[in-house]
Structures are given as C-alpha cells and as structure tokens.
Amino acid sequence: MIETMFSTLGELVSTPRLLWLMGLGAAIGIFLGAVPGLGGKLGIALLIPFVFGMDMIGGAVLLLSMHAVTGTSGQISAILFGVPGTGDDAATIIDGYPMAKNGEAGRALGASLVASGVGGVIGAFIFAALIPVLEPLVLSFSPAEFFLLALLGITFIAFLSGSSIFKGISVGLFGMMLAFVGMDPQTGIARYSGDYLFLWDGLSLITVILAIFAVPEMIALGVQGGSISTVSMSVAKYRYRELLNGSLDVFRHRWLVLRTSIIGAVIGIIPGLGGSAAAWLCYGHAVQSSKTPERFGKGAVEDVIAPETATNSKEGGSLLPTLFFGIPGSSGMAIMLGAFLILGIQPGPTLISNHLDLVWILIWTLVVANVVAVIALLAIARWVALLTFIRGGRLIPFVLILCVLGAFLGEGRWENLVLLAFLSLIGYGLLRFDWPRAPFAIGIVLGGIAENSLHKALALWGLEFFLRPLSLVLIVLIALTIGWAIYRGRQRHRGSRAA
C-alpha cells in the first residue's frame, strides 16, 4: 500500500499529460466557482462530453481536479462583494465581507484561500485514513442521526444571535419555515407553493442566499456611498505581507482547522447532508468554541477559516461512499458517479483490491489540485482585493447583474428572479434593522434535512430512535451546546452589568 501511495504520486507529478489535465481542470474549476450560480455540478456536466474516449485515469483526474477547487474560488466574490459563488460559501460572507469593509480584504482572502487548501489536503488524507473503517462508519449513520445532527446545527443559532436573542432565533425559525416550502415528504402535499411548480422542489438555496445576503449589501453600499472598504487605500495594507498574515492565521488557529476539517470530511461521507450543512455546522462550531464570540459577524478571521476548511475537506469525504459503495455523498458526487461509470470506473468495494493505483491517484489529485489552486489564487488575490477600493457606484450594476445571473443559473428558471426581488426586500430589512442573518441560513439549510430525517426515523423506529447509541451521544452534545450557550449568555450579561 505504501509503495502504491508514493508511486502514484510520482506518476501524477511526472506525467506531463496528467499535470496538464489537472491544471486545466483546476483552471476551469476556479472559474466556475467564482461565478455565482455555476459551481462544480455544472462543471462536471459540461466536461462529461470531453472525457468520452479518454482513459480512465486521465478523465478522472480532469473531472476531480475541476470539482475539488470550485469551492476555493467561490469565496473571492463572497469576501469582496458579499456574493457567494454557491450556497456553501454563504457562511464566509458573515465575517469575510465585514473584513473587506474594514480594509482587511487581503488578510481575509489569504486566510480563506489557505484554509480551503489545507482543508482540501486534510480531507484527502482523511479519505485515505478512513478506507479501512469506512463501512461501519457510514452504516452507523441513519436518519435518526441525520435529524439529531441537523438539530445540533440549529442549536448553534443561540450562539449566532449575539445580544438580540429574540431576533436571532426568530430569523432562524423564519429560515426553517422557508425550508418547508415545497412537497411535504410524508403526505406529498405542496406546502406554501400554491400552483407554482417551481416551488414544489423547494426554494432555490442560491437564490435565497443571494437575496438575503448579497443584494441587501449592494443596496446598502449604494445608500451609504463610497467604496466597499470603509478604510482608505493609504491606510489599508494590500501588500503580499497582508495575504501572508491571513495565511498564517490558518496556522494560528490550527486546532480549529483540524476540527473543522474532520467535521467537514465526516459530513461529506454521510450522504444527504451536503456542503452547506458542513459550512454552517463548522461556522457554528467556530462561534461556540471561541473565547470572544461577540467578534463574530464583525470581521472575525475564524469564521472565514472554519467554513472554508469544511467546504473543501468534505470533497475528500464525499468521494469515499461514491467510490466504494456507489452512494454519492453530495449532488455533485452524484453527477461525478455518472461520469466515473462513463469512464469505466466501476464503484464498489472491489475498487480497492483491483484499482488501488486509481484510488491513490484520485487522492493525490485532490491534494495537488488544491495546492495548485491556492497558489494561483494567492498570486492574484492582492490585485483582486483592490476592487474593494473602487467606488461602489461603479461596482453595484455588475454585482447586481451577477446576482440576477446566479439566481437564474441555479435552476434555469426565470421565476427565481421574482423570488430574488421579493426576498431581497426582506433581506434588506434584516440588514437595515440589525436582525442577524446567519441564523436564517442555518435554518433554511438544516430545516429541510431535519424534517426529512425526522419523518424517516419515526417511520423506521418510532420514538425509540432517540435511544440508539449514536443518537444518545448526539443528544448529549445538543444538551451540552444549549447549556454552554446559557452559561455564555449569563456570563456576558454579568459582564455588561458590571461594566
């Protein structure tokens, strides 16, 4: 195994054709990730016709390197303009955009890019380490655990509400209510959808995130005038040193990086939870574990690091069930699975005995593609960060057009544009009147997962699902989280009274 591990790395980096395909895949992935609404799924779909006739390894390297880096570039527009490339990048906006406003776009970009790269690399190594114990791990998660994991994420809302607990929890519940739009999983009744077919599958996540986060920020920028960065160019530092400082933040918070990488990879392994859940769970974890949670939402670098690490590390995790069970860990992996079958890769447990070299090539592709993408993006990040100094009025039309394009491209439906316009009014109200928006995103991402899993768990085990061993562990975690939130709240209250 060790011999195969090193020989495949040697083969990957010494074969010009594979390097070229990986570079091409990474470049396409960076581009697709940077444009709101496109993302890796579209990329795989677009590349499938080109991999017809390619050999197994070459095609897989091209597709996987493209898919692995889409999450890395989406954060650039999220940090600079508050426009997420995909729903997974929305968590980065909460503190990344305030950092850009504070004149720290360079530091935020450095931290997020390196965090993505490190997350991707750790995710690949977790992939390698978990191969022997994969089967029991995947099988230990059932709808009961999905429900409790979603509930654990939802309890993080208490930490994200800051001083306005009523507002924070209300917004979180509002997000969950919107997650119920669409077909009820149990009765098949279309809830809150009327006769509008486009709502039957639920609200488009990217449209909702653009409406609640991106459009309101652009309207606010237009209202206040000036540039995105409220700090003048002479004060803000946009040297490579600033990027390096952000990069070093990742290593200053190494334990957070390690924890969120593991959480991201494990969530990636579990089919059905998805990347947005990984990002928001890790965001909540960063707030919960911080000694100064009051900094979050105002430009805390940990918030930029945690979701980005998780988003990229989950790619390694989601490849595991895809390759060894034929069960895609995410919707992107579902399309990837189809592409693998086209290339002649037969997913299943026998892959490890028959094609161990291919498995290791894929692991190394994840590692090398992430490193290549981070180096390329770090090289241009300093110049991209200068966009935050351009007068807002010159940027607003382009960013609003990107938002409209993103909302349309997500599902290719014009009706989502109406939804974007309507929800952006609510999003602006939330921003204008200081209602925290992070709980909304957690609510809408995890609300649907919680409901689906609850119904399945009740149908399978009734209320006894709460007594499953892993369920009990998660219930204890939820209780500890709530207890910790109450303790923190009391401490903060005492502190403010003493002051």
Added chain:
Amino acid sequence: MPLNGRICFTLIMLSIFATMIGIALGYPPPARFLPLVIGIPGIVLTVSQLVVDLRELRQPPPVRDASEERDAHQSSRTGSVLKREIVLFAYFFALVAGVILFGFWLTIPVFIIVFLGLHERESWRFAMSLTIAGTAVLYLVFDRMLSIILHEGFITAAAREWLAQ
C-alpha cells in the same frame, strides 16, 4: 406614538409567521406538524421583539456626538436614506423586470449604461465603455464559452416570433 421602520419591520416578520401558520392550518396533520412547531414559537418571539421595540421607542433618544450630528446634517443635504433606498430598489426591480420581459442580453447593457450615466452621473463615454466591456465579457463567458442559454425574455421572444411570421 409614531410607527418607526424598526417596528414596521418587526410587524412584517410577525405577519409572515402569522400568515404561514394560517396557511399551515389548512394542511393535513402530518404536513402541518413541523410548520406549527416552528411557526408558533416564531410568533411568540417576534411579539417579544415587538415589545422590546415599543419599550425602546418610549425611551428618550440618545444624545448625538459631534460626528453623528455632522453625518445627520450631511444626510439631510444629500437626500433622505429612505429616498436613496427606494431609488436603488427601483433600479434593481427594473433590472429583474427587464430580464424577465426583454431577456438578459437586451437588459444588461441598458441597465449598466442607465445606472452609470443617470444614477452615478458618470460621463457617457465612460459609461458606454464600461457597458461594452461588461456586456462583452458576460457574452463571451456565458454564450460563447459555456453555451449557456439564458432567459430570452417574453416580449423579445414574442417579437421574434412575430417578425418570423
């Protein structure tokens, strides 16, 4: 007691929860279970927030320092915040309506040039060059490179059909 924006928004949130609960009551019990479990606490919390807002309204306004006084004066000179918000939302809604009716490729250049020229008072030459550059980049990327078919617009499609006859 005057209704300020803060209270209005809390009332909007309250009415959203109330409407969603009202609609949910019409669903069969399994389908309405979770919307009610989530929506009823939502109403309780927004009502609590409304009480907090009303209490804050009764308190005397905080004393402004010199910089806040200057900002307020400047704001009154450059037009009220509400007016600027309405204008910007009008532009955004016009963009959305334009895309739905006339499609992306007709609306994008018109929106950029009108926004830069009229709202931002940029020189027409500058607005025109940014419009051409921006539209060209979007066209090359989405239409030529990715071959993505964007919404054509209902009026544009109807006009094209009418011209083809």
